[in-house]
Amino acid sequence: MNKEDTPLGEFQETLHEATELLSYPAEVFHFLKxxxxxxxxxxxxxxxxxxxxxxxxxxxxxxxxxxxxxxxxxxxxxxxxxxxxxxxxxxxxxxxxxxxxxxxxxxxxxxxxxxxxxxxxxxxxxxxxxxxxxxxxxxxxxxxxxxxxxxxxxxxxxxxxxxxxxxxxPGFITGKPLVLGGSKGRETATSKGVLYILQLVCEQQNLNIQDMRVIIQGFGNVGSYLAQYLYDLGAKIVGIADAKGAIYDSAGIDIPYLMENKDAYGVVSTLFRQTMTNEELLEQECDVLIPAAIGGVITSENADRLKCRFIVEAANGPTTKEAIELLDKEGIQVVPDVLANSGGVIVSYFEWCQNLQGYYWTEELVDQRLKERLTESFNDLMEIVSEYGVNMKVAAYILGTKRLAEASHSRGWININE
Structure with missing residues (x-):
């Protein structure tokens, strides 16, 4: 089976592990892979x-x-x-x-x-x-x-x-302009979701976001809003990367300046004389590393050089399975993408509901319901971590796969009992 060569191989490998831990017949994996x-x-x-x-x-x-x-x-x-x-x-x-x-x-x-x-x-x-x-x-x-x-x-x-x-x-598509039936809070939903999950992790580990050193790899829609939210809470953003390069300053970066001067695609590194590569930024010292750009940036080749306390995956598939296994040994927790960046699809669901009802919510209500939903999901996931003795990534696959398999079984498509 594929390992680090394709995102699909990554998905399938951890899915296989989850279905085995759930004691499902082989047909479940082959149906969902x-x-x-x-x-x-x-x-x-x-x-x-x-x-x-x-x-x-x-x-x-x-x-x-x-x-x-x-x-x-x-x-x-x-x-x-x-x-x-x-x-x-x-x-x-x-x-x-x-x-x-x-x-x-x-x-x-x-x-x-x-x-x-x-x-x-x-x-x-x-x-x-x-x-x-x-x-x-x-x-x-x-x-x-x-x-x-x-x-x-x-x-x-x-x-x-x-x-x-x-x-x-209007319910055909979400993330559309407000005037066409979009939802308040949808543009910032993924960033807000990452923030809420980070706050839950900090609460669990008795950490304070204030003065926490953060590196965010990616300064598009998700990374830029997240940087601003963390900056406003007193976190020290020490590293930022975009498609053309990266900047690092142990004293902290002026995020409002970057927000005012980024281009339409989130490029800010061109504003600075001294830059480094995305790869180099990932290996700089920080408390929290947040990959918020493309997949497959943390692999078995660079995992042992990371200098962070934990990783929150704001991008899809930024950390390979082999890298997570190495990070587990180093005591570096990885908060998985399928939980951390799920704020976008949650608020898209809210938008779809509003479109079907023809009744639209305030931004405060959207944020409140987003936080409630993510808090419930985080607690569910941590129960799986405890029950199965696995890391958060595998626990997330177990939790998500269980619902998919049960629904497919209820429709008569597959059998989930040995």
């Missing part, structure tokens, strides 16, 4: 110079036993089928851990939005929806923003879907 459906689409887009370029897109629907599938769409040059499949599986686990009536999904397009004009980006977004429109919808599969996509792109996609279906369906 791949998405139930996977689409590959070709999207013709007329570029501004008149040329038509063909973009490759994907959509994976992992499991719909608990309800419609749910998951973001990323625009990135390194999108692969394996990554999209793994992300859909991770999303299923997030929904299971947080008791959401969804299964997981994920989408992606191989492109670099930084090299596309606004008009080209809009035509690409609409073309993707046309390509998958027969397989998605408010009761089938509900997209959302992900890496390099945002509320505006969700607005274009909603409009295209409405044209195709010939009726208004």
């Amino acid at each position: 791949n998405p139930m459906r996977f689409f590959e689409v070709s999207i013709p887009v007329q570029m501004d110079d008149g040329e038509t370029k063909i973009f490759q897109g994907y959509r994976a629907q992992h499991n719909d036993a608990c309800g419609p599938t749910k998951g973001g769409i990323r625009f990135h040059p390194d999108v692969t089928p394996e990554e999209v499949k793994a992300l859909s599986g991770w999303m299923s686990l997030k929904c299971g851990i947080n008791h959401l009536p969804y299964g997981g999904a994920k989408g992606g397009i191989i492109c670099d939005p930084r090299n596309l004009s606004s008009n080209e980006l809009q035509r690409l977004s609409r073309g993707y929806v046309r390509a998958i429109s027969q397989f998605v919808g408010p009761t089938k599969d509900i997209p959302a923003p992900d890496m390099y996509t945002n509320a505006q792109i969700m607005g274009w996609m909603l409009d295209e879907y409405n044209h195709i279906c010939e009726y208004g369906a």
Whole structure:
């Protein structure tokens, strides 16, 4: 079985461990290790110079036993089928851990939005929806923003879907502009969720966030808001990274200055003369290391060089299974992505509920319910850690897999009893 070579191999390996700990028959693992459906689409887009370029897109629907599938769409040059499949599986686990009536999904397009004009980006977004429109919808599969996509792109996609279906369906997509039925608190939901989980970990370990030294690898939507929240609470942000480099200052970084001067893609390292690589930043001394960018950045090759007390995974799949095993031996706890960054899908669920009801909540109510949901999920996960004697990553897989398997069993698809 694959180990550190693909995200899908990472997902499958820990899933296999979870199903064995749950004493499930082998059929459960074989049913859940791949998405139930996977689409590959070709999207013709007329570029501004008149040329038509063909973009490759994907959509994976992992499991719909608990309800419609749910998951973001990323625009990135390194999108692969394996990554999209793994992300859909991770999303299923997030929904299971947080008791959401969804299964997981994920989408992606191989492109670099930084090299596309606004008009080209809009035509690409609409073309993707046309390509998958027969397989998605408010009761089938509900997209959302992900890496390099945002509320505006969700607005274009909603409009295209409405044209195709010939009726208004705001619940088709989440993370959209407020004026189109978006939810207050959705843009900052993933960052708020990471913050709430970090606060719960600190409470459990009798730690104080004030003056805590934090490194955040990634300064996009998630990393930048999180940096501001932690800065406001008195934490010392000593390291920040973006797609072009990283900065480190043991005395602390002026986060409000970075927030005012970052570009549309969260790049701030170009503001400084002295920079380092992302890889070098990960190995600097801190209390909390928060990878908030891409997957697979902490591996068996660099795990023994980390100088942090614990890791909170704000990105999807930033730490490999082999790395976590090494970190366990060093006493460095890893708070898993499927819990830590699940604030986004939780508030997307809130947005979907608001769309179906036609009644919209205050931001205070959204935050309150997000914190309540994550606190319950954190406590559930820690009970699994104690019961099975495993790390938080494996416990999260056990918790998420259990709900998926039970729902699939109840539908008569698989048998979970030996």
